[in-house]
Amino acid sequence: MKIAAVFVLSSGFWLTADQQGQRAFDGGRFDAAAENFEDPMWKGAAYYRAGEFKSAQAAFARLDTAEAHYNRGNCLIFLGQYDDAMASYDRALARVPGWQEARDNRNIALARAERMQQEGGEMGDQQIGADEIVFDKKKSGGEDTSVAGEQATDSASMQAMWLRRVQTEPADFLKAKFAYQIRFEEEVGP
Numbered sequence: 001m002k003i004a005a006v007f008v009l010s011s012g013f014w015l016t017a018d019q020q021g022q023r024a025f026d027g028g029r030f031d032a033a034a035e036n037f038e039d040p041m042w043k044g045a046a047y048y049r050a051g052e053f054k055s056a057q058a059a060f061a062r063l064d065t066a067e068a069h070y071n072r073g074n075c076l077i078f079l080g081q082y083d084d085a086m087a088s089y090d091r092a093l094a095r096v097p098g099w100q101e102a103r104d105n106r107n108i109a110l111a112r113a114e115r116m117q118q119e120g121g122e123m124g125d126q127q128i129g130a131d132e133i134v135f136d137k138k139k140s141g142g143e144d145t146s147v148a149g150e151q152a153t154d155s156a157s158m159q160a161m162w163l164r165r166v167q168t169e170p171a172d173f174l175k176a177k178f179a180y181q182i183r184f185e186e187e188v189g190p
Helices: 017-026 030-036 040-049 053-060 066-078 082-095 100-118 155-165 170-188
Strands: none
Touching: 017 030, 017 040, 030 040, 040 053, 040 066, 053 066, 066 082, 066 100, 082 100
């Protein structure tokens, strides 16, 4: 008599939490992966990929490895906490002194901190960013400089109006902001 073995791997019944997290991660479902993972490094990576930088940095903070400090520094940059990011990179560099990426990212955090000081000082505990990006698909790009009845007279006022009206996810906002800054520095110079 033969007995057929039944495996319920597709539903995840026999999988550990980390295995379920890995399946979700591999499938691009990063929020679900982060909820499933018990391993702090994987949990942090999943939150990071999901754009949940505050949760990601908290997961990485549970570890005392060079990689965890490096990843935490990356999260802190996205959160606009540049001094804390530099301290995290310093901890990573104390463990791996020749780590060029950690040194480069520390320099980015330093430059952003200095730029924040020049552009109006510290923001305190405020978070920089909006909640959601919304595009008006009926308008063609760049032709209308008015936003809900307001008319822009110069570049700074147009940017201020736009920032008051835009709603974006922090991850999307920061991607756009950093891309703009890189493009601006390439055109104008530092």
